[in-house]
Amino acid sequence: MTKVLNAFVLLLVFGIAAIPGAAPLQAQGGELPVVDRVDAQPLLLITGRLAEAMQSLGSPFTAEQMTMLAALKSETNDSEITASVQRMLDPMCIAAVEIQTDGEVTVSPAAPMEVAENGWRAMLVKVVNRAGLQSKLRVDSPNARPIPHGPQDDIENRWMALSMYDGRPLHANLSGLELEYRIVQISSTTVGNRKARLEFNAGVTGSANSSVIRQWRFDQDSDGWGELNDLKMNVRDQSLNLEAVGDDPFFSAPVSARGGRMVLRFWGRPDGPGVGQVFWWTESIPQPDGGRQMVFQLDPGSDREYTIEFPVEGELKGVRIDPLQGPGKFRIDWINLEYAAGESGSWSGTEIELRTVPSTEVRFAVTDADGSPCMAAFEIRDTQGRVYPYQSKRQAPDFFFQTQIYRETGESIRLPQGTYSVKCSHGPESLVQMQTLHVGEQTVTLNYQVERWIDTAQHGYWSGDHHIHAAGCLHYENPMQGVLPKDMLRHIMGEDVKVGCCLTWGPCFDFQKQFFRGKPDDVSRYPYLLRYDIEVSGFGSHQSGHLNLLKLRQQIPAGGTSKHHWPTLGMNTLRWAKQQGAVTGTAHSGAGLTRSIGRIEGEDGPHRLPNFDIPAFDGIGANEFIMQVTHEVDGPDGKKQPALDFIATMNTPRESEWNIWYHVLNCGTRVVASGETDFPCLTGERLGIGRVYVKLDGVLDYDSWVEALRRGESYVSDGTSHLMDFAKQQDGSFSLTAASFKPDGSEVDVELIVNGYPVAVQKIKADGKQNELRFESLKVDRSSWVAARIFPSAHTNPIWISIDDKPVQIRSSAQWCLAALEQCWLEKQKTYAPDEQAQARKDYEHARKTYQRILNETKE
Amino acid sequence: MKPKNKRSSQAVVRLLSFAAFLVCSVLGCTPPGSSTNAVSLDTSSGSLGNNSGSSNAASNLTEPGRPPILITITISPESRVKAAAEEIPMELVQGTWKDYSIEIENAAGITAPLVIESEQLLAEAQDSSRDRWLQIELQPDRPLSGEYTEIRTLRIKSRDLGIRTAILNFNAGQGTQDLGFRSDVLVTFKVLEK
Incomplete structure (x- = not known):
């Protein structure tokens, strides 16, 4: 089985027939370090989790890869499993990070990868963790530094953006397993082949090889930040909420560290435009001054990470942030102070090659079934199943937790040149359409006219x-x-x-x-x-x-x-x-x-x-x-x-x-x-x-x-079933227009319900057609309610039938309600404030008497 | 795509509802699992009773010697259950119970049992599946109190040696798992020889 599996893996990854046991791990590009054997249980579970993470980012593993992962679960040889996983995932890597037993990090480049102009792409980083570290893997690049206020002669080099993806479903830290893969997200602003330097650090906070100087978290309080000026600060929901009330708002924190190039990172959201500033001071010059400051551009209304690099000469003693230039608000979720890449011995890097493919404008032309303009949902995937626009970097109105976006006529997005499948829809009353979209050098229009199976x-x-x-x-x-x-x-x-x-x-x-x-x-x-x-x-x-x-x-x-x-x-x-x-x-x-x-x-x-x-x-x-x-x-x-x-x-x-x-x-x-x-x-x-x-x-x-x-x-x-115009006719029968749609067109039951129980049923085909149904007259000997339903997808509200002007009273349900009421009181009494307890008791007592009265008035 | 966790009597650690038995003793209904399918409900007498009160497990917060917190559970006001693993060293000794704490922040004030599901739980004593290596116990064994903060003890034992990983999924009733994988945690243990 193992040899067959190896051949299968190579066939799917490289598209070539492989000689079992003799195939190289890399199709092209640099040789990545190889791990001989790790325990299969954690490797397969973590790799499965990686697949889920890639799926949630809109960059799913292929069906063949998922099949292979599933097949590995029945493989018994840990070494073979370790090799197979590497054969499958190494070609998806941009680099490999090897952490030696002494914590030293070396980085190897992999084969050149392709990114889309101004679009994000998820790639893998192979981590060979011989030290068994359970720390966070960080990435940095001089090519990803911010352009605003950067040195003029370095602007051209700053063409890339990148970040590790450490969010759910991944664990934020390395597992400690000798072999695992992490996700890095890369974007490029410049078309063509470019080289970039990627640097990695896997230091543990506080350890000798750590790049982290201080992490501030706001679970309990401001974690040391204070010394406010023109600023109100409160900690709420694990965030630092700043409100500037004057023209010179700032706050600061003491921190000690040896000098060097440092990076202050924080995640936050200002509510207005402008710039912020970072000041720092040292043991020898123990106060901030205009000669030691860096400026950062605010991105109003957006949540993002701010990265401010600054040089510290001498022993650092404190930092100050001027978050705004005047009245306004700024929410900060966390702050980190780290040494910049190269300052800490544990940073190591390599040069990688990226090929940025140009993107082209795609315009939308969307009309409803009657030809009127409308908004519709579009799920756009390339031939590898990757979702566009890239999910984890979306901002409103596009939601990162959805695969689809919503667009109408006159709007557009940019897509890399290539072929896409587009799933178009306009709610559950529409028929889903699949379109193939070819994006070349010229602007292209995606036309979608809604087809409805019903228009309620x-x-x-x-x-x-x-x-x-x-x-x-x-x-x-x-x-x-x-x-x-x-x-x-x-x-x-x-x-x-x-x-x-x-x-x-x-x-x-x-x-x-x-x-x-x-x-x-x-x-x-x-x-x-x-x-x-x-x-x-x-x-x-x-x-x-x-x-x-x-x-x-x-x-x-x-x-x-x-x-x-x-x-x-x-x-x-x-x-x-x-x-x-x-x-x-x-x-x-x-x-x-x-x-x-x-x-x-x-x-x-x-x-x-x-x-x-x-x-x-x-x-x-x-x-x-x-x-x-x-x-x-x-x-x-x-x-x-x-x-x-x-x-x-x-x-x-x-x-x-x-x-x-x-x-x-x-x-x-x-x-x-x-x-x-x-x-x-x-x-x-x-x-x-x-x-x-x-x-x-x-x-x-x-x-x-x-x-x-x-x-x-x-x-x-x-939205998939409809029960319209449910009515009682003069002859006592019940009529309605029922329709249902399922892709397989199978039958569904339309049930007539009396006092909760079905008394008649008619089948209709879920083919989208409207069916005029009539249920014969009912013989009811007591006041009742009647409704129609298609379980579990639709239900009408009831029609009430009164006999002798008596209310509907079903003894068994009154018993149920009374028991339910007692249980509710037992569970919920403690949730009421002391000054509402008396009213609560009175209100429950009223309900109790109501249900008890029904019990008294009804017979078995 | 959410992992599909098998749920069997062995693969689910569940806080039994003492309240269920309490109310059934008051109302005369049949608790789940009873051999009697149905009994009559006598509602002819008695007034609304006082809740017997809940345990104040939050007092555990200040107890010395409490095991380290491994997982924090946040139950949102909409009763979505979210879990996060703490960044602490996770080592076990093969075949030996180790205690960790679970901190629960219950903003919804719900009183349902907290349930942990995992495909890595041993289904039976003789289970030889590679992926099922874990035994856990949650203590005390009762539903959530409704208090804003509670601490429970999570006891963990590994059948196997080496590095072992598990996904623990938390819920407080059907459909309460949070979205976006936030109701489960990936935990990796180094399991040492006894």
Whole structure:
């Protein structure tokens, strides 16, 4: 098997037939150091992780390489596995770093590599770690130094940008294994063949061969930075947040180190343009002065690493940063002080060769199915499967965690010359198109006309996603300012979500709250409406279940201007929201409902809907919901109305979210279902994965849409199935227009649901065609609710059937709700503030009595 | 692409829910795993009870002699579970338990069990698979308290000698793993001879 495998590997990497056991490790270029044997277990796991990292960067291993990696798992000889991995990965390397047992580093060049003009590319660095270091591998290059304020005679040499990729899923440090591969990202500004010097350091902080002088981290405090002038500084969420309040803001830190060329690096984001300065002082001249300063250019509104190199003569004693030239803000996540390459004995380098291929403008021409201009999603890959634009260096409006970008007519990007496959789409109502794009020397246009398998707006159904975010979760790991309304609009247009409810929440709350208008944002472009409202989440409150608050007139309750004074009892928030006429609902409803603590007697239905397991109520989904749905509170006109309007669905397990919905419907509450994604928290793939389709007569406007949502004139869907115009006819039958689309066109079941259980089913083909369905008249002997569903992708809101003017009351569901309420109280009581405990007890007691009354009024 | 972790009774370390048994003893429902499938719920009497309270595991933060922190867990307000490995020397002695600490920052205040999954966990005592070499125990064995900060002890044992690597994935219930690989950590141990 091993010889066959070797031949296979060589065949795929070099495209040549290989002689087993006699093949060279390098097809061309320099000879890289070879490792004879390492333990296969860590090597294969780390290499698998490397493959995942390359995939997440949009530079995936080929299918053949993945097949080979999988095959190696059944190989038993560690030496053969070690050799095979090197044969596969060495050709993807730009250099090899060898760390000797004494920590000395040597670097070898590999074969010349190709990069795209002004585009990034991921390459590998082979690390032969004979010292077993578990330190960080750093890279530097004189060709990657910043141009602003650089020496005039060196500007031409500064044509490259580079950085190691140490982010997830990789571990930031070397594993200590004798053989592994790391990722370096390289970009070039200059077309043609160029040479560059790459220098590496693998020193451990504080060790003799370390290049690191001091690392400042802000987990707890400012870590030694102080001596402020014209500057307010606070540490929040592991970042140093600076606010300049005068014209000469600066802060400083003491640090001791022998002299030499040093590099101050920090990662941060200023909110305005201009320049910053770095000063330093020494033992002999113990104060900063104008003769020892370096200037750096600010990149407003962007997160990036700043690198400032400076020479220190004598013993360094301190550094000062003047981050801004006047009032403004600057967030800094970390600061490092290191010796520059060459100053520390552990730096070592080599000359590599890069071939920069020119890029060409690609213009977009995008139209909807009716010929009107529209925004669409484009996933662009080259023949090796690499994604463009390069993912990890993207900035808004393009998101690094997505493979696609969104563009419309008149916009363009640049691509290296070559051939690409482009996946084009415009939300789930469109048919995905694959195009081949050839990019040569001349500007080329990518034409995409959307093909739809359905257009629900033509039926009066306007799609919406009531839960998307412009900050937090995948947007950024540390709290930054998030993205802007125009960025969010681009995404809702691209995914054909007609109404996007962008909810400001904990992360970046004090920045994002400025976009609240009490009406759709001005960036909205009909029929695409973007409105900012609130999700009560990340406020330190509402551990009993988050709330989505739509159509607010005021976004913050009295008593504060931010997020830390909110009630802890969700009901109290609902009272405040309802007084101003808000439309209210849960968020990510299944959270806290997936784990069962037991069950009561009852007959589980198909898909375990309904089921009689009692959830643990240990999360932040529709938990307090079980109490809230029994309440009415004052509306803006003083009249009573339900405290909670909708349950969020379509983004957590249906078994959980639909089950609790069914049970409370069976207790006569008329809460409706809405659809959400919670982008980019539950997923960053795209927004609009969970949707609500709301029926409106005439023109779409936000207030009409959200009020119709509240009334339940809608269905929820993942966009692949549709249940339109579900209605009870005069003869007692039920009719609807059902459509579904799956690439294989297979059949799906359209079920008619009565009080949670299916009573009839009709099959339709998921071929995109619309089917007019009619279910025969039902014989119901008690008040009931009736709905239609296509599990798990769509569900209508219920139609209520009243018998003898009695409410819907199903005893088994009342039992379930009562048990669920007790469990919720048990779990959530401790989350309520002392001054809300009495109200909480009263509110739960009301719910308890409500469910108990149903039990008393119903018979087995 | 997220790694698909096998989940078996041996391959999942899970904090059992004492609260589940507590509430079931109050309500008369059937805890999971019980041989009885269903019992009637007696809801005719009693008022809403007080929570018996949670353990204040955060007090462990100040305990002397606490094992070094190997992993920090952050549970976001949206109950996404994120894990990060600390940069500490990671050495084990073959076949011998070693204790590390896990620090948990629970911004969501959730009270679900913390679950660790790994494809490197030994599925059974006689498992000879090269990639399954790890045994772990999480202590104390109970759901999260809901407190903002908790410390748990992670006990680790290796079957094998040499350098061994594992991916540990953390969640606090279905769908709570954070996105972008942030719910799992890659840890590499040097396993020394006994």
